[in-house]
Structures are given as C-alpha cells and as structure tokens.
Amino acid sequence: MGIGAYVAGVFHLTAYAFFTPLLFLGAGSVMRGVERGRAADSSRTQFNPNDMACMGGLARRQPITFWTFLIGGLALSGFPLITAGFWSRCKILARAYWSSPAVFWLLAVAAGLIAFCTMRQVCMIFLGQPRTRAAERAPESPPLMTAPLIILAVFATGLGWAGIAEDFPVIGGLVPDWFHALVGSPIETTYDLVWQPLAVWLAFGLGGLVLAWLVYGWKPVRASETDRVEAAMRRMWLGWLYDALRNRLYFDEIYRTTFVHGSILLASLFQDFDHGVVDGLIGLVVRAGRSVSCVSGWLDVRVVDAAVNLAGRAGRALSEIGRVLDLRVADRLANLVGLSGRALSDLSNVIDLKVVDGVVEGVGDAVRACGRFIRPIQTGRVQNYLLLAVVEILALVVAFLLM
Structure with missing residues (x-):
C-alpha cells in the first residue's frame, strides 16, 4: 500500500x-x-x-x-x-x-x-x-x-x-x-x-x-x-549473532525489563504512596473527624442541651406569668372596659333620646308656630300686602335713624 x-x-x-x-x-x-x-x-x-x-x-x-x-x-x-x-x-x-x-x-x-x-x-x-x-x-x-x-x-x-x-x-x-x-x-x-x-x-x-x-x-x-x-556461525565467531537471532534480538528480555518490570516497579511505588500518603491522609481525616465529633457531642450535651433546657424553663416561667397577668390584669381591664362601654352606651342613648330628639322636635314645633303666626298674613288681598310693605319700610327707616 x-x-x-x-x-x-x-x-x-x-x-x-x-x-x-x-x-x-x-x-x-x-x-x-x-x-x-x-x-x-x-x-x-x-x-x-x-x-x-x-x-x-x-x-x-x-x-x-x-x-x-x-x-x-x-x-x-x-x-x-x-x-x-x-x-x-x-x-x-x-x-x-x-x-x-x-x-x-x-x-x-x-x-x-x-x-x-x-x-x-x-x-x-x-x-x-x-x-x-x-x-x-x-x-x-x-x-x-x-x-x-x-x-x-x-x-x-x-x-x-x-x-x-x-x-x-x-x-x-x-x-x-x-x-x-x-x-x-x-x-x-x-x-x-x-x-x-x-x-x-x-x-x-x-x-x-x-x-x-x-x-x-x-x-x-x-x-x-x-x-x-548454528554450528557454522559459531565456527565463524558469529555465535553471538545466532544467539541474538534465536532470542528474537532479545526483544522479550528488553520488553520484560523495561515494560513489565517497570510497570511492576511503578505499581509498587503507587502502592507505597497509597499506603504511606493517601492512607495516612485518610487516617488523619478520620481521626480529625472523630475528634470533631467528640467535641461536638460534648458541646451538645454540656452547652446546647443546657441552653435548650434553660430556654424551656424560661418559656414555662413566661407562660406562667402570662397566665397570671391574663387572669389578674387583662381580664379585669377587659371587664372595666366592658362596663365603661356599657355606661357610655346608656349615656349616649339618653342624650340621643332626651337632647338630640328634643332639639329636633323643638325646631319642628317652632317652625309650626311660625307657620301658624304667618299664615293669617297670607290673605290674598293686595291692600293688606301694601300695608305690610309700608310698615316694613317705616321700620327700616326708624332703625336707620336710630343707628
């Protein structure tokens, strides 16, 4: 090709x-x-x-x-x-x-x-x-x-x-x-x-x-x-060449020495690195995690749980105080406010009935009285209206002169 x-x-x-x-x-x-x-x-x-x-x-x-x-x-x-x-x-x-x-x-x-x-x-x-x-x-x-x-x-x-x-x-x-x-x-x-x-x-x-x-x-x-x-080549001092050809130019030995043994050596190095470094780091991390876990457990028992218990007792005390205040103060204030509201309601009812309604009815009675007073003046006769006008003018003149 x-x-x-x-x-x-x-x-x-x-x-x-x-x-x-x-x-x-x-x-x-x-x-x-x-x-x-x-x-x-x-x-x-x-x-x-x-x-x-x-x-x-x-x-x-x-x-x-x-x-x-x-x-x-x-x-x-x-x-x-x-x-x-x-x-x-x-x-x-x-x-x-x-x-x-x-x-x-x-x-x-x-x-x-x-x-x-x-x-x-x-x-x-x-x-x-x-x-x-x-x-x-x-x-x-x-x-x-x-x-x-x-x-x-x-x-x-x-x-x-x-x-x-x-x-x-x-x-x-x-x-x-x-x-x-x-x-x-x-x-x-x-x-x-x-x-x-x-x-x-x-x-x-x-x-x-x-x-x-x-x-x-x-x-x-x-x-x-x-x-x-082989015999002929050894007679010509070429036995080394025959051995090399018979052993495939020592490619197997070279391959075994370089690649096989090299791979084994590299694998051993990686194994030592894994055991000595990687496993050591992992063990250190495990021990550090275990220590942190112990410290966090101690803090949880000695600090967090104590704080939670204290908060619980404080909450219960506040709840009891709230209950007492509710029964002794809040309820009485609520009753007082209720009684005050009821009194104000009764007072507003009395004012509405006696004052507001009285004023409204008084205005109505005054309007009806004025109507009864003025109604006789409305006779429908012209001479009565002229007389009324003369009287009003004279009243105005007198008022002007007095001022």
Whole structure:
C-alpha cells in the first residue's frame, strides 16, 4: 500500500488469507500427531513436542499434512508459476522496482529469508528419519482436520491464476486478470512486466529454498545433532549473532525489563504512596473527624442541651406569668372596659333620646308656630300686602335713624 500497489496489495492479502492459515493448521496437525505419538510411547521420554529437533520423518507418518504443509510453505516462499504467493508478489515487486528501489531490495532479501526458513521447517519436520520415539509413532490427523488443509491448499495454488498479469509471457493472455478487473482502481498506474525484478526475486526466493534444502535436506539432521547453521556461525565467531537471532534480538528480555518490570516497579511505588500518603491522609481525616465529633457531642450535651433546657424553663416561667397577668390584669381591664362601654352606651342613648330628639322636635314645633303666626298674613288681598310693605319700610327707616 505504501508504494501505491493497491490492487497487488489486496491480492497478496487475499492470498495470505489462505496459505497462512494452511501453515498454522498444518503446524497444529503436526503437534497433535507428536503428542499422540508421545502418549503411545511407553518409555515416557521427556522432551518438548513443539521442538522441530524432536521430530523428523513425519512425511511417511502424516502424508496429507506433509503435502498440504509443503504447498503452504511454497506459496509463502513465492514458488514460481504454481502458487498464489508468486503471482501476488510478482505485482508488488514490479511496482516497487519502479517506484522505490530500496523497498524492492528489502522485499527481495525478505523473500530469500522466508524461503530459507520455510524449507528448513519442511526438512526438519518431515524429511529424514524420526529423531524421537514420539515422531516414529505420530499418526495422521483425522479427516476433520485434514479436510480444511486440503481445501486451503487448493486455494493456495489455484487462487494465483485469477491474478496473472496480462503481459506475462506465454500464459498471460490465456487466463484473464479477473482480480484486477474486480478490485482495480482507475487511478492506479500500471507498469509493464520487466525481467529484472522478477529475476532478482526468483534468485533470492529459489536460492533460499535450495540453500535450506542443501543444509537440512541433502543430509537430514540426526538426533542430538547441533543445528548446522548454528554450528557454522559459531565456527565463524558469529555465535553471538545466532544467539541474538534465536532470542528474537532479545526483544522479550528488553520488553520484560523495561515494560513489565517497570510497570511492576511503578505499581509498587503507587502502592507505597497509597499506603504511606493517601492512607495516612485518610487516617488523619478520620481521626480529625472523630475528634470533631467528640467535641461536638460534648458541646451538645454540656452547652446546647443546657441552653435548650434553660430556654424551656424560661418559656414555662413566661407562660406562667402570662397566665397570671391574663387572669389578674387583662381580664379585669377587659371587664372595666366592658362596663365603661356599657355606661357610655346608656349615656349616649339618653342624650340621643332626651337632647338630640328634643332639639329636633323643638325646631319642628317652632317652625309650626311660625307657620301658624304667618299664615293669617297670607290673605290674598293686595291692600293688606301694601300695608305690610309700608310698615316694613317705616321700620327700616326708624332703625336707620336710630343707628
């Protein structure tokens, strides 16, 4: 994907989905057979049933597992023309050759190492003579396990024919490139097949297979024999490199020392901090809370309760005083006010009847008397009115003169 080979990358990933599980299931079938062989061995020799040095000669005991494992190993190594791994890697290397030569050479070297390790596995597990009694008695796996191996082996070989480049010599035009038509991207640039990257890759891949067969298959490894690559590297004073590679460049030790032990140390520090600081602070808070609770309890009993009792007694005393004042003073004042009100009511009644009503009736009687006095004057005769007017004028003149 990093070099832009999208279709080739997806094709290689799809091919990997078949021959990688094939190798894992084949390894499981081998380990099962060795375990059953050890169970059938009456000597009960102690050894690691997963160690390839304790196997050998299983091709005769487990033929189906051998052939399917061989097909998966060849597909992983990219054996030319007949495996899916060849056709998927062919497109990737062609793209890497044009876009990134450094990536191309890294892929070529990796292909050689993969081919060497794969053939080493095949030779040490299946070829030669059995190196333990368990390997001599290892049975073939039942059909429930070998049937998936056969199906995956078919796809590990036949899937490659769905992605043959159309410009590949001879067989390129015979089978259409169905996979590119299925997932091909219109933005991906296609490159013509050239022989240089293919030849380099075949040299590394086939060279790794042949070299591993010469080291481990030409003369199969015998029981208790030191690994031949290890022996050769130790003769060349490269035993340290073999040990480093065998121990995976000590990544496990580095990881265990840094991350595992570091995590344990950090956890211990946090535990000490929790016990020494956090728990101490919590204990201090608890003791302070307990002290505050005791002080508040003492204050509640000695101060608050005393004040409440005093307030209660004062309230009862005030209530008694109020009751006495109500009976002795308030009631008498209320009775006096009632009697005074009743007397004032009687007095106002007498004044209303004798004075107010008398004045009103006197005014009415005076008005009626004046009416009776004036009524005779109203005769209706003009001469009487003229006489009255002359008398009034004379009265006014006399009054004026007297003033």
